[in-house]
Amino acid sequence: MTNSSLTGDRTGVPRRAPGAAGDAPRPPLETQGGRRGMRPRTRSAIVTWAFILPAAVYLLVFFGYPIVSNLTMSFQDFTTATFFTGEAPWVGFDNYVAVVGSGLFAKLTANTAIFTIVSLTVTFLIGLGLALFFNRYFPLNKVLRALLLLPWLLPLIISSAVWRRMMEGETGILNVVLEGLGLSGVSWLTNPDIALYSIIIVNIWVGIPFVMVIIYGGLQEIPKDYYEAASLDGATGWRSFASITWPLLRPVVVVVLMLGFIYTIRVLDIILALTGGGPANATETYASRAYHLSFVNFEFGRGAALSNILIIVSLIVAAFQLRANKRASDLAG
Amino acid sequence: MTTHRRKRLSALAAAAALPIVLLSACASGGGGGAGASEDEELTLTAFDYYTDEPSHTNMGDRLNACAAEVNATVEHRSVPSNQYNQQVLQAIQSKDLPDILMVNNPDLPQFAETGALRPLTELDIDTSAYYESVLNVGKYEDELYGLAPNVNSLVLFYNEAMLAEAGIQPPTTWAELEAAAAALTTPDRYGFVYAGQAGTEGTWTFIPFLWSNGGSQLELDAPEAVEALEFYTGLALKGYVTTDVVNYTQADAKDQFAAGRAAMMINGPWQIPSLNETEGLEWASVPIPVPNAGDDVVAPLGGELWTVPVTDDERERRAAHIVECLNSPETQLETALTNNTVPSNEEVAQQLIEEQPEMESIVQTVSTAYPLTGDSGTKWPIVNEQISVALQSVITGQADPQTAMESAQAAVSAE
């Protein structure tokens, strides 16, 4: 029963959602309590912070510390010897200059951009399509929807291994099928012009359930009577999507795209398992290059520098996405 | 000066290792006490990447047999080879060093440079019985850090039935190799296959061609090197080798060969057990073909070196004994027989041929082989990466051999 009272509360104010950063103002109950004077108010704030404290400590240790040590490392000449002696001379921005100045950087940037943007766009469109498709009742809907989550459950190591086997040039099942249809086989992972897109295909496959689940949930939150009202006005199909579904879904879309971007740009396992960055660096991205610099070439400082560049790019793009959304929702009133 | 620094470091390392020693002593119930005394039983740790069976069990048994001679037991840990370096470096960083550390020879310069390895000459190991070439594999800056009881290299495997059917003799020169590869290529199979994946496996399969042609890892744009690359990649461009090799590991190449989809392959003898398990496959091997008849094949000498990390005197002493014992003729032969490697000792190697005639080609190859990083040293990581990129760009039609090698050399020189 608590469930229904909660949903009642939520569906009653569907337009409140756009506060994507999460600080939607609400009736300030505590300030009412604050009338009793400053001290209880400060005290209650301290109690609140006490609830947050364990999480803050945890985040400091498990995220803060690694970030700081990675930053430090990126300004040092950190070699294998450093591991033993602990001595690593400071080199200022040398590592960053070396990484950005290398002949490979333009290619890495292009690969990273293509990988992230194409993956995200296609995953989003397919996920949205599936969510809309499953948003209507039909027999077996629930079962099929549950099954679609399966790709998400397979550990990436395994799905990559299966895909690599399927994409094998001569005996892989994909080419067997293509050739059976009278088409010619594709060098999925060994043609430098194609390999990046093959990896994108696998990444899309892995990402679809995530997008579908979130958007489906968003669709379920849109009250059915909105559509009924609109259909009385003659708005159905595309028009009802454009006038009701999309505007109400937008906060969800923003979150999907932002999280999707953050998760996609740092994908590493799939690349390492399918091509190892080859052929001829055709599938090397910031993430895989950072890994190779550190653990294959033992250039830890440069690896750390590239990781930091990756984080900074994520930050900038996420900030832009949030800003753009804020402006759009301001415009929408 | 360096000795002074080493001493300070080893004292530091010993102090840092103390809690760990204590901990492991408590964990094994081995009656506490800090530094180990001479007659106390010790549990030593050994770290390698022999995760595959039966190698893992075999190695563990051999380590423990050797350890029994110095009143010790060995806790044997194996980590997958592609994560091995990372794990070892982390262990070095945290001073949580194993007592016996296996190092793949191309990585020795990197690890020796850290100072975490004890030079073996300081440890009362008698190396007089070893051949110079094998000792060279374990040296960094003229100091001996590791001993390889067994070494390895690459040979040309061929499918006997397919060659017999085509009436072809196993090739010995590049011209013969190309002719054979062409003749053996049919609609259902390729004449030849090798590993070409980004990374070490793909690079070192090419090295015999580079070196046998007189090329060097540090002069990649020299005519010898360009010519080698042109010949090697040409086999793929002419259709005798699938261009899919740019994503093949050595295991993938073996799978193709074993499944009858390639008539010849470059690979190492560690694939022999799996080839023998394949029903209906008749195979044999010869040394890798050379540019001209009469040339020596210069293949990369690979081998896992056993080293002794810096711990404390007593542990190092016993570890050194175990390393020495792993290198004894008996152990060498046993390892060779179970792991398909070549004993470092030439007499033992001849003994191996008697017991396993199929190892003859590899023993022959090893006699003229050269350590994989012999000419590039600490520059190996960048050389490795650049050769790999050059190889892949030529096979995938993105560059011609000359251009590819010029840009590879430029990148190596820029380091």
Added chain:
Amino acid sequence: MPHALANYSRTAIGIVIVALLLFPVYWMLNTSLQGSENLLETEWFPFDLSLEGYQRAIDSQLGNLATSLLISIGAVIVCLAIAAPAAYGLSRTNIGGRSVAVFIVLLLITQMIPGIVIANGLYPLYNSAGLLNTIPGLILADASHGIPFCILLIRAFMQNIPHSLLEAARIDGAGEVRVFLSVVLPLSRNALVTAAVFSFLFAWSDFLFALTLTNGSTVVPITLSMYVFVGAHTQSWAALMATATLASIPAAVLLVIAQKYIASGVTGGAVK
């Protein structure tokens, strides 16, 4: 009648879509049931049915599955214990919207850090704390996959708890801890279940921490042992795929049971 027909045609389309998208999963199952070794070609159907792969998987991997289960359950507990109070704190307004916003942005930033950076940073910390190669160590590290996400998700639910309920409890004299334990938590049951499911899945599929924070011999979660399998040789595809199939079962069961929570939970958490 046309309406029903439209429904059934939707079902048919749905089946086709699912079949296409799940083909790799089918291929995994199919391979796991074909015993033949060292074969490059896999038959379309496992006519030559062999359970040898499963036999080998169960023989060698059962212990690792148990390790993974233990670690994942531990991670769920740590995750909820840390995330739920924090979510409650952040859903209150007495600490200022600005601090809350800053905290939430920080949570978002944690999601941008490549896993390898975290693992590298943690190694020396773990080493000095004696947490390497331990189950508690992996539990704590694996919880990091879920904590930021769970905080956001649970907070979104808690924001929607009617304040009158909390106020009523306070007027009855309940302290903040009592209010949290006996009012807020029970009301947030759905969010907590969703968060638990997700943190379980994140921990279950963790590979990076298993790889970097253990030495691969004492504490071996299932993902790590599968990696060793894949990396070593492609010889035992049947056994490998059988292990993969077994490894997917707990997660699959969990998802089916908790499916209704997931859809609403994710959306709530992601959006608000």
